[in-house]
Amino acid sequence: MNVAHRQRVGLCALVLAVCCGTAPAAQAAGIGSPALSAIPADYVSYAVDELPRHFTTPPLNNLFDNTPASNPISNAGAELGRVLFYDARLSHNNSTACASCHTQETGFSDPEELSTGFEGGQTGRHSMSLTNARWYASGRFFWDERAATLEEQVLAPIQDAVEMGSDLADLVNELAATDFYPVLFERAFGDTDVTRERMSQALAQFVRSMASYQAPYDRAVEAGTAGTPDFAAVEGIDNPTRAAQGHALFQRTCAGCHRTDAQVANNTFNIGLDAETVDEGAGDGEFKVPSLRNIAVRGRYMHDGRFQSLEEVIEHYSSGIQANPDLDPGLPAGGFRFNAGEKAALLVFLQTLTDTEFLMSQLFSNPLVALAGDYDGSGVVDDKDYTAWRAAYGLTADGVSGPLAADGNGDGVVDAADYGVWRDNFGASWEDLTTALSQAVPEPAAVTLLGLALAWPTRRRR
Template sequence: MAQSAASGRRSAPVLPETPYRYDDGNLPRHFTQPDGPESIASADNTPDDNPTTDAGATLGRVLFYDTRLSANDSVSCGTCHQQAHGFSDPRRYSVGFDGQTTRRHSMSLTNARYYTRGRFFWDERAETLESQVLAPVQDPVEMGMTLDGLGTKLGQVDYYPRLFDQAFGSPAITADRVARALAQFVRALVSYQSPYDRARAAGPPGSAAFTAALPELPRLGHRLFVGVPGEGVRAVGCARCHVSDAQISLSPRNIGLARLGPDGDDDQGAGDGRFKAPSLRNVAVRTPYMHDGRFNTLREVIEHYNTKVEANPFLDLTLMNRRLAVTGGPVRPVRLELTAREINALIAFLESLTDDTFLADPRFSDPFM
């Protein structure tokens, strides 16, 4: 098989004789319970007209890693969404097909399937995952293709008609099918085998089985994370925004970030400085952080929430001093007053969300390497 000596990439994907399985057969119960406030399954944004299939996700995987989706065959989706980094980019800003950089940090795709609202990008401008996956392909900085040009280009590649036929019942290559296949692959990127998951599968938090399975420091971090301040226990309440065992937000929020640069950061996200937050799964390997990659470590992120949240008229209520907010006083950010041990505990809990199996799973790897 032809292989580029410079890049080490093959000209055609190497796929297993028996297709990989992308179904939910191995998901633990805390991912599949159908209802309740902590239900992950009820947040699934998979549309009825695009269920994930083995053949569809296989095609999506090939498309995801194929540099032919860019104008000069230099960039793929996987260039900026790297498996080893939780399908994010270790660079602050990603580099497009002609060397220009993006305006925002590349958002992780891990557990994107469980974002209830089903909208994508930091500002939620894409109404569905199916519409989101085509936007970078057409972006003049990222990949620089037109959809008509994409269909023509892929139609000239000998392995695509067979893959499209297996996924959709005919070899026709259309932008809609490209979008559906890519969305199926992205929704298959479910991370559920971290140390925290093993403890959670052993028993509910607080149970003897959970306690035995998760060390003391990340357990303390978990209690701080999920506890509600003001209920008689020491807690931070991160789970008010990063909900369920997918640790994923329900909507964009203004978290009081300082404005950057001499003129201040004018990126208002979804409006009023609100940005979506991805799932925290594998967050420890996804540095840098935030929509603009301003923080380089988890400690910096926690220090922001601890002491550096800035007041503004649109600050999320969860980050306000509630006593002042209720009495109509000035908008003042809450100060968490975390101890050094509590900060370390929160970091340890976030590190316990690292899923080494997911980060090396061949089903999600680059088939051209």
């Protein structure tokens, strides 16, 4: 079998693997190459033009949207941000991506109490959900609001000594040296220059495009009104009467902080987690309040991830609010004293905020695919990958920090078999992924719904 034929067979196998959800695991390549359509996905239609009426009317559209005029969402910009978001190259040892701590299936939160960084250390706080992050009036980010803008926030974890540990100047050079990032930056910004400012803008565009507005609750609002959603008109809500009761109770007791039909906040609050402040947060034990969209699938709750279920969160507000000296005046010390029926109703209502379309959308899924033989992560299998294989020959997975990049067959050791992987794929490129997908995949949306060859590593938990 000649090299060209081996490449065609390999690409066909990759396309079938992508479509069937059986593509090679991340550990076999460490980092991946983007498998994208030749035309950028339409983020503007999804996140701007097609928003429902209750997202495009005051106060949500004019008082809460923190999109700056200097960085509106664009298709190519958000798609570049998507690639960056999932790319483990952004960490010092190619082990950790933004998506390692913000997973799509949990509404871009972390199901763990704390997140694990690139060398196994743990973050000081729980990873906040990014769902509907665009709608927060002040535009400040992190639980303690230390970042003035989303553009500032997205670069901080990349440089953090625990989270990703990278030097931005080195990272810019690393990304510019790949075959594909200059192309993606040119699509987004007009030329091939890779800069930290453009990285920031693209990542912020992608995060702001994470608009969740297709939950059962949204369909109930469309069937009724914002003030009186018609839960009975929505298929799939098991107990619409209880959902309506939960909504009414939520409006009386919770909507002072969780405002509008996006259930977003406009300030920081002390919610009485502790009688004496343990973490000052933004000051006086106050913390930023994320949107409640997709709250039922998050797995962990609060800035420190202390609660493991939505039932525990409801119980806190029912009976666990501590008489902290700085407790928000809208919250009663000791809690609201909900009865069993009220707790059950609140739970049913909060479950109507789960947006399955968003949680499975191709727009927000991992676009990276393991390109076999691409040991230096450039997006092209060439002589440099042979050099990388030769330099790594004999290494084992236990002997390196991060993924074993030249381990082409994923068996945990760099040996002659990995040379064969490089040889059989010599000349392959990330652009072949686009060509192969466009020719062989009749339903592009199915690629993501079935799984796109996750090319960034899952973190090892302690």
